[in-house]
Amino acid sequence: MNSELAKLERFLKIRPLYFDEETKEFIWLDTRLLPFEEVYRRTRDYRRVAEAIRSLEIRGAPAIGVSAAFGMALAALESKARSVEELLRELEEAKRVLASTRPTAYNLFWALDRVMGRASRDALSGDPGKVSEGVVDEAMKIYVEDVKTNVEIGRIGSKLIENGSRVLTHCNTGALATAGFGTALGIVRYAWYEGKSVEVITTETRPVLQGARLNVWELKKEGIPFKLIVDSAVAIVMKRGLVDLAIVGADRIVLTGHVANKIGTLQVALAANYAGKPFYVAAPTSTVQRSWDAESIVIEERGKDEVITVMGRAQLTLKDIEVYNPAFDVTPPELISGIVTERGIATKPYSESLPKLLS
Amino acid sequence: MNSELAKLERFLKIRPLYFDEETKEFIWLDTRLLPFEEVYRRTRDYRRVAEAIRSLEIRGAPAIGVSAAFGMALAALESKARSVEELLRELEEAKRVLASTRPTAYNLFWALDRVMGRASRDALSGDPGKVSEGVVDEAMKIYVEDVKTNVEIGRIGSKLIENGSRVLTHCNTGALATAGFGTALGIVRYAWYEGKSVEVITTETRPVLQGARLNVWELKKEGIPFKLIVDSAVAIVMKRGLVDLAIVGADRIVLTGHVANKIGTLQVALAANYAGKPFYVAAPTSTVQRSWDAESIVIEERGKDEVITVMGRAQLTLKDIEVYNPAFDVTPPELISGIVTERGIATKPYSESLPKLLS
Numbered sequence: 079m080n081s082e083l084a085k086l087e088r089f090l091k092i093r094p095l096y097f098d099e100e101t102k103e104f105i106w107l108d109t110r111l112l113p114f115e116e117v118y119r120r121t122r123d124y125r126r127v128a129e130a131i132r133s134l135e136i137r138g139a140p141a142i143g144v145s146a147a148f149g150m151a152l153a154a155l156e157s158k159a160r161s162v163e164e165l166l167r168e169l170e171e172a173k174r175v176l177a178s179t180r181p182t183a184y185n186l187f188w189a190l191d192r193v194m195g196r197a198s199r200d201a202l203s204g205d206p207g208k209v210s211e212g213v214v215d216e217a218m219k220i221y222v223e224d225v226k227t228n229v230e231i232g233r234i235g236s237k238l239i240e241n242g243s244r245v246l247t248h249c250n251t252g253a254l255a256t257a258g259f260g261t262a263l264g265i266v267r268y269a270w271y272e273g274k275s276v277e278v279i280t281t282e283t284r285p286v287l288q289g290a291r292l293n294v295w296e297l298k299k300e301g302i303p304f305k306l307i308v309d310s311a312v313a314i315v316m317k318r319g320l321v322d323l324a325i326v327g328a329d330r331i332v333l334t335g336h337v338a339n340k341i342g343t344l345q346v347a348l349a350a351n352y353a354g355k356p357f358y359v360a361a362p363t364s365t366v367q368r369s370w371d372a373e374s375i376v377i378e379e380r381g382k383d384e385v386i387t388v389m390g391r392a393q394l395t396l397k398d399i400e401v402y403n404p405a406f407d408v409t410p411p412e413l414i415s416g417i418v419t420e421r422g423i424a425t426k427p428y429s430e431s432l433p434k435l436l437s
Numbered sequence: 438m439n440s441e442l443a444k445l446e447r448f449l450k451i452r453p454l455y456f457d458e459e460t461k462e463f464i465w466l467d468t469r470l471l472p473f474e475e476v477y478r479r480t481r482d483y484r485r486v487a488e489a490i491r492s493l494e495i496r497g498a499p500a501i502g503v504s505a506a507f508g509m510a511l512a513a514l515e516s517k518a519r520s521v522e523e524l525l526r527e528l529e530e531a532k533r534v535l536a537s538t539r540p541t542a543y544n545l546f547w548a549l550d551r552v553m554g555r556a557s558r559d560a561l562s563g564d565p566g567k568v569s570e571g572v573v574d575e576a577m578k579i580y581v582e583d584v585k586t587n588v589e590i591g592r593i594g595s596k597l598i599e600n601g602s603r604v605l606t607h608c609n610t611g612a613l614a615t616a617g618f619g620t621a622l623g624i625v626r627y628a629w630y631e632g633k634s635v636e637v638i639t640t641e642t643r644p645v646l647q648g649a650r651l652n653v654w655e656l657k658k659e660g661i662p663f664k665l666i667v668d669s670a671v672a673i674v675m676k677r678g679l680v681d682l683a684i685v686g687a688d689r690i691v692l693t694g695h696v697a698n699k700i701g702t703l704q705v706a707l708a709a710n711y712a713g714k715p716f717y718v719a720a721p722t723s724t725v726q727r728s729w730d731a732e733s734i735v736i737e738e739r740g741k742d743e744v745i746t747v748m749g750r751a752q753l754t755l756k757d758i759e760v761y762n763p764a765f766d767v768t769p770p771e772l773i774s775g776i777v778t779e780r781g782i783a784t785k786p787y788s789e790s791l792p793k794l795l796s
Binding site: 113114279281282283284285287290291294295298303304305306307308309310311312313314315317320340341342344345348349352377382385386388391392393394395396399400401402403404407408 | 472473638640641642643644646649650653654657662663664665666667668669670671672673674676679699700701703704707708711736741744745747750751752753754755758759760761762763766767
């Protein structure tokens with residue numbers, strides 16, 4: 079496994095999360111403290127992983143999925159179960175705790191199901207040690223695959239980026255949103271590595287400021303030129319011709335081509351369509367739910383502190399007020415120019431192209 | 438004049454700015470400190486008024502216009518000119534200083550031209566004392582007219598608000614953006630005074646947070662129910678049917694019906710049109726420039742500190758980055774359901790209805 083990872087080394091300048099095979103600890107960069115402090119956290123307790131996901135120390139659908147898989151690995155490693163049945167019960171409990179952290183990111187449920195599937199298959203051996211090893215192995219596989227998938231999304235998506243392109247993005251979809259490298263921002267990174275001249279226009283992405291904090295940190299690290307704008311400036315920036323295309327990530331995609339992503343994505347899509355600019359989504363196929371029901375997508379509503387403060391540090395307004403804080407919105411397929419995955423670019427009609435890509 | 442104002446008393450619960458005829462001071466509420474502190478500032482120096490406009494202690498196109506008129510009054514009062522020519526030169530200099538504060542708000546130039554027009558007419562008397570008195574009188578007229586105009590906009594616009602309406606608004610267009618009462622928020626206020634049940638959905642309005650700070654302060658004072666959302670949530674809130682109509686203000690309107698207003702207004706208009714909800718603009722006719730050239734509207738670009746900090750109090754991200762911070766955008770007429778003025782509601786085609794309203 080590590081030899082595969084070694085081959086990806088040059089794409090892993092930023093390692094936002096990983097498993098330390100010697101100490102058996104899961105380690106992650108606390109994204110809440112960026113760009114001011116680079117603090118890595120570590121744990122052997124899957125409940126702490128759940129807490130890190132819930133509190134946004136770890137965020138971004140692929141990163142959440144991979145972290146949840148490692149959470150399962152920690153649960154397996156801490157288990158003292160003497161039977162396969164006992165171990166499976168403990169793993170089911172860990173899965174329940176990890177699944178309850180964030181409702182929208184599909185990769186979370188995908189990763190947990192995949193790890194439990196492996197455990198169920200290995201359970202036939204009747205050996206809890208083998209089941210436990212399998213869970214750790216599966217988590218590592220999910221991790222390495224995510225990096226590979228991102229690089230492949232970057233390679234495929236880079237074709238959309240001409241030399242000199244100005245790319246608008248919303249929220250963070252870079253290394254910090256994945257096991258490494260990134261999805262939408264991974265495409266920009268790949269194009270940059272290929273020697274193309276690019277400029278990123280990033281929104282700040284209120285309320286949690288993934289653009290202002292995380293994109294700024296990643297882009298500075300890479301030396302990729304960028305401009306920061308408030309979320310409200312997207313339409314005028316598009317209309318004034320300061321952007322060639324928009325690329326965003328996804329938290330959940332269904333087979334109709336409806337895309338749930340960070341609150342504000344729908345407004346970026348509307349602005350791009352209004353200004354006649356392409357609007358792309360980039361995500362691994364692990365973000366695609368095999369469902370035809372866009373209405374069933376659960377939109378997480380978060381607490382009001384996110385809105386009335388800046389990362390809990392400064393108060394923006396009075397405390398005793400009503401706030402509506404949906405964390406995601408859903409962009410309909412007709413506004414989307416293409417969905418870039420590691421298996422190719424799906425185009426309209428998505429209800430045909432997405433199932434074909436997944437088959 | 439004061440008797441006219443006395444009649445408007447019940448519409449002036451909040452007096453954001455006024456002229457103290459005894460002390461000859463211009464007095465204003467420093468909106469930068471709201472909603473945490475209510476601090477009134479006072480001066481006899483027009484340069485200080487210019488500074489208050491430039492630094493956003495006073496903001497909102499009608500408030501800027503009225504304040505600039507009072508700035509001219511202060512310039513006239515401080516003058517020791519012994520001839521009309523000398524006084525006019527001093528007034529021209531004051532006008533130049535006040536006009537250079539903010540480039541987009543049309544009311545600023547309208548008010549300055551109106552005051553200078555009065556001075557030019559009174560100059561025929563050859564008496565600098567009479568010119569000076571005329572300037573003060575004209576400023577007071579502009580002030581009282583603005584309040585009356587707002588109340589009339591409220592009366593006319595209230596017809597758009599059914600009992601139980603949920604009104605989305607962007608930026609502050611209440612008492613704090615005018616001489617008192619407000620334009621778009623004045624309509625909501627009028628409907629509320631009429632006994633209608635209303636709910637306001639206000640954006641926070643980054644970067645200066647006029648929604649989160651000023652609308653919250655005004656709406657709490659009135660007891661009008663409201664919810665605060667981030668700017669990025671407008672489209673989903675519209676699409677989910679949580680809003681019945683949107684009303685915003687304007688900084689400059691041209692005869693084609695193009696409306697320059699706070700950055701993000703275009704995105705609200707796009708979202709409303711996408712969701713099939715009416716999108717109205719409310720402004721006094723003093724905001725309408727007699728021009729057919731939407732391209733000529735100057736969009737103010739402000740400094741990066743507004744974006745990388747919260748009101749200078751908390752740092753959001755790294756300092757040494759590039760920021761693009763346009764303060765306004767332009768919404769085209771085809772996205773606008775109607776423009777509410779004190780002379781009635783203009784509808785499409787605006788190139789016919791607006792000149793008719795103004796004639």
